[in-house]
Amino acid sequence: MSASTVVISRRGADRLRAGHPWIYRSDVLSADATPGDVVEVRSERGRPLAHAFWSDRSQISIRVLAGAPAAFDEREWLRARLTAAIAYRASLGIDASAYRLVHAEADRLPGLVVDRYDDVLVIQTLCQATDRRRHDIAAALVDLLKPRGVLARNDPKVRRLEGLDETVEVLAGDVPETVEIREGPIRLLADLRHGQKTGLFLDQRENHRAAAAIGRGRALDAFTYNGGFALHLAGVCETVIALDASASAVAATRGNAERNGVANLEVREANVFDALRELEIEGAAFDTIVLDPPAFAKNRASLDRAVAGYKEINLRALKLLTSGGHLVTCTCSHHVPEAMFVEIVSAAAADAHATVTLVEKRMQGRDHPVLLGVPETSYLKCLVLRKN
Secondary structure, eight states: OEEEEEEOOOOHHHHHTOOEEEGGGEEEEEEOOOOOOOEEEEETTTOOEEEEOSSSSEEEEEEEEEESSOOOOHHHHHHHHHHHHHHHHHHTOOOSSSSEEEEGGGOOOOTEEEEEEEEEEEEEEHHHHHTTTHHHHHHHHHHEEEHHHHEEOOGGGGGGGGGGOOOOEEEOOOOEEEEEEEEETTEEEETTTSSSSSOGGGGGGGHHHHHHHHOOOEEEEOOOTTTHHHHHTTTTEEEEEEEESSSSHHHHHHHHHHHHTSEEEEEEEEEEHHHHHHHHTTOOOOOEEEEOOOOSSSSSGGHHHHHHHHHHHHHHHHHHEEEEEEEEEEEEEETOHHHHHHHHHHHHHHHTTTOOOEEEEEEETTSOOTTOOOOGOOOEEEEEEEEO
């Protein structure tokens, strides 16, 4: 039995029994634990319910690890969960050298992200418990996968909610500044210490291929970041224009285009909202358009403004789209659920006086699994649309 214990309310116990792995501070009645402990979670009547990670700072106080057997071996648990996560990715037949190996709660490894970039692993320990165990996690990964190096990319702002510093440190081996990875036929350069997320946006990999499958003619990739969509479209489209407001993103996309010998891609540094309006004024038309903006709604307070932003860019894109053309439009805002996103795009289509059919609904790649009944693990929504 765990030495540390936490007692939760009946409401918290009901939530746990319903399968959600988080218990909030408001449902904690008492705690005899230190930050980052593995605790035994008990009901008000003292019944053992689960083993979990404990946080004394976050509103998410309890992150469930397993049910409540008589004993819990933390080392065995960690190795078993890592082994299962690695085996699942191996079963997917991923045609890439960069992908997610561990997706936190969806792999029953709460507060832990592990991404693979060829022979280098990048981890994020996002709660007190995983941060306390980061060296043990790195050691287990080295034993299981024998990587060249392990980098802890612990600079996400969400760590502040756990009272953790924002740091970047090498935990094992040798970690270069950049790593060239392969995504299908495309080669990309990942900046492991400074790039978005852990270096690249790995969750759009399968959507890049889906866009290339329907791409044709003249294409536009808005919010290109490092050119993931644009480079895949360049192989099937006559010309591609890629837009991004970040000078570093524009430079990265141009570098990736050169790396792949792509000559039909024009990269422009521009505010995408302004650029879409200017293209409309110019009378430009595109057969394939991709909208992959950053999260406009980072919290509930910003939701109204985010809705307006998503509607604006989709309205402009639909006006630029030719009849018979395709729009691939995305949101990575957790606070914008799929039904709301569909409503936003439908409203944009109405204002654009465009008749649009929904070809396909897509989501984050299969290496970023969604835990059924836990909507927080489903964040990326991608709609493939056709303008009639």
